[in-house]
Amino acid sequence: MLKKLFTVVSLLIAFSMVLAACAPATTVVTQVVKETSVVKETAVVKETQIVEVTTAPQPTATPAPSTRKGAWVDQLVFSEQNDASAAVKQIQAGDIDIYAYSVADQAVFTAVKADPKLSYTNAVGSFNEITFNPAGPTFKDGRLNPFSDPKIREAMNMLVDRNYIVQEIFGGLAVPKWVPTSSFFADYARYIDTIRALEVKYAYNPDGAKTVIDAEMNTLGATLGSDGKWQFNGAPVTIIAIIRTEDKRKLIGDYVCNQLETIGFTCDRQYHTRSEASPIWNQSDPTEGKMHFYTGGWISTVISRDDSSNFGYYYTPLGSASPLWQAYVNVPEFHNADNTGCADKLWTNNFATMDERKTLWNTCLTLALQDSVRLWLIDQISFSPQRSDLTVSYDLAGGVAGAQVYPYTIRLAGQEGGTVKIAQPGILVEPWNPLAGSNWIYDAMPQGATQDGGLMADPYTGLYWPLRIEKADVTVKEGLPVAKTLDWVTLTTAPSIEVPS
Numbered sequence: 001m002l003k004k005l006f007t008v009v010s011l012l013i014a015f016s017m018v019l020a021a022c023a024p025a026t027t028v029v030t031q032v033v034k035e036t037s038v039v040k041e042t043a044v045v046k047e048t049q050i051v052e053v054t055t056a057p058q059p060t061a062t063p064a065p066s067t068r069k070g071a072w073v074d075q076l077v078f079s080e081q082n083d084a085s086a087a088v089k090q091i092q093a094g095d096i097d098i099y100a101y102s103v104a105d106q107a108v109f110t111a112v113k114a115d116p117k118l119s120y121t122n123a124v125g126s127f128n129e130i131t132f133n134p135a136g137p138t139f140k141d142g143r144l145n146p147f148s149d150p151k152i153r154e155a156m157n158m159l160v161d162r163n164y165i166v167q168e169i170f171g172g173l174a175v176p177k178w179v180p181t182s183s184f185f186a187d188y189a190r191y192i193d194t195i196r197a198l199e200v201k202y203a204y205n206p207d208g209a210k211t212v213i214d215a216e217m218n219t220l221g222a223t224l225g226s227d228g229k230w231q232f233n234g235a236p237v238t239i240i241a242i243i244r245t246e247d248k249r250k251l252i253g254d255y256v257c258n259q260l261e262t263i264g265f266t267c268d269r270q271y272h273t274r275s276e277a278s279p280i281w282n283q284s285d286p287t288e289g290k291m292h293f294y295t296g297g298w299i300s301t302v303i304s305r306d307d308s309s310n311f312g313y314y315y316t317p318l319g320s321a322s323p324l325w326q327a328y329v330n331v332p333e334f335h336n337a338d339n340t341g342c343a344d345k346l347w348t349n350n351f352a353t354m355d356e357r358k359t360l361w362n363t364c365l366t367l368a369l370q371d372s373v374r375l376w377l378i379d380q381i382s383f384s385p386q387r388s389d390l391t392v393s394y395d396l397a398g399g400v401a402g403a404q405v406y407p408y409t410i411r412l413a414g415q416e417g418g419t420v421k422i423a424q425p426g427i428l429v430e431p432w433n434p435l436a437g438s439n440w441i442y443d444a445m446p447q448g449a450t451q452d453g454g455l456m457a458d459p460y461t462g463l464y465w466p467l468r469i470e471k472a473d474v475t476v477k478e479g480l481p482v483a484k485t486l487d488w489v490t491l492t493t494a495p496s497i498e499v500p501s
Contacts, residue, residue, distance in 0.1 A: 077420070082245075102380060102383075202369060
């Protein structure tokens, strides 16, 4: 059956990579800078990042220096594979060298560990959620949208059992998630007292969820029929679920629909691939009601040291120009036109002290759960399988696919030149426009092999170090909570800073 493993259309994209290849063993020290980017599905959120990486000389004979310029390999060939188990069999057969995807399947993980010809890398930057459509209370055709009611969205936190998803769907390769910051990143630890209280408040409580949802549905004008199903204007209240099919989100979508059906909703389960789903959930007019919820998946491709912009990105129109984001409506304390809400101030780091930042975070955390236009479910503990003789650097958050350093290091053992074959779940998902183009991780990975940036995020700490930049001179206003880490940045303060006219 191995000859049949390429059942998904494969698209080969060969990239000549003009990148720095090998260098003598050195100590590289990295530093602090802020960069904002977002990778869909996989989103790179705003980060502040660093590192100190030391590669010591090996006590063996030194080989003759390489005269090679550019990357270690001549070519990367990308193909599409949606099934992790099939991808592992392709690696074993020599058809591909690495599956550059955040896999969280316990059975596949066990198979990889049992094969000495295979290896893997771990990452903790992927996470899953349910994206709700908040338009309404009714769509253009008169159908009711229960998720237009923030109290119903809020109650959904108690209707889903996150521990069930962790254990039964992910086989333990995940942790429960309630808030828009990773359980593995710094801001989760900074505000653990507030987050823990919210996790207790919104713990699995289906009876409590049903009580709230029943009351709100009656307020919206719906009635519960003798068959136990909600009706509106004489028709069943049908929830359209856009469910991704390529990974565990199919099981997540089915589980959420099962829970909704237990409290009287009818669920229309529409199964789609990423390319089929994106025009529906991300690009259609929310008032048309083509979906009530979508099974979302994201990734932070660098370790996030500052998740402050997540509130503005995931809950307000600041996050995207797409129709769905522009349909978000917030309470003024969270986001408003004067940019005085907690999400607005955190979006621009508009605070004078860390205590003030904490106050803004605590306010936003509470209001985010009350809004719940996104229902956070789990943070994955994922892995990427590969040949054991393949060398490649990976990011602790973004894995291999999200690592900015991977094109500089990927090679087969002892080999200069040649080809490395990479499989991903998607190829050419959206257009690669230079402005407002695709930000899917499946598009970002091959793009990253053909370009250099001024800085590079350290894969172990998330701090940035200089790649094409030599130095940075930074002046900040006196008293602000800003500090430098490494010597390639010079930090000074001033009583005031005049912005040029």
